[in-house]
Amino acid sequence: MALDDKTLDQLAEHLHACQREARDTLKVTDDHPDMTWDDAYAIQDRILAAKLAGGAHLAGYKAGLTSHAKMKQMGVTDPVFGFLVDEFMVPAGGEVQTSELIHPKVEPEICFVTRHELQGPGCSIASVLAASDIVLPGIEVIDSRYRDFKFDLKSVVADNTSASRFVVGGHAVDARSVDLRTTGIVLEKNGQVVATGAGAAVVGHPAAAVAMLVNHLGRRGKTLPAGALVFSGGITAAVAVTAGDNLTLSVQGMGSVGVRFV
């Protein structure tokens, strides 16, 4: 760790306030270029602790920057991990208040719900599939708190990987009943196809992204609990949205989920 507790507290409070008040900010590594990965995750942990203290509940976790399309779009080379709380949840077909966000983008994702706790290190695609209950379509709404959506990896980790809203829906299927590598997805905005892809775009197999999350949690002395929802990462580049937009994600064999920006 390069930063002291007081600095970590201040940065967490600052980024949390920017999220709640839909204010953008300069990336935290500008003022703290020596920040370490542990510092970045320690800031994220403090934001989660503040949310839980404020009455939120942990809904699950997310892996991000897990596809080449996303890495290329953001100019980075490694996945990152964040948390999801119930206050980010939007019902299927529901509305997102655009005024509560800075510059939202949406991502088509395949989501997992675990049946058993998973522990790393050593978690593999096979262990993820064995411990999973269902998989289902999910739209993640990301909203980096950094000006112009520009960041480096440590800054985006500190900012809880741009997490802001999420919606799951369609129909869930048994995680072991489908080949998630060849599962196709279509993302539509206002009735026009804006992105297409297949599960393999996410580190070769969406379950591999979940295994990476579990191994990451294991390095930090944590496990992925039973019943956790996991967003495995955007299959395509993220798509910018504004008020008035209607988004629909269809996933092969799993129906569709939609969300409206008002």
Ligand code: OOG
């Ligand atoms: C970071 C979060 C990326 C994903 O699915 O790749 C992410 C960002 O691009 O702002 O959630």
Ligand code: MG
């Ligand atoms: Mg995402």
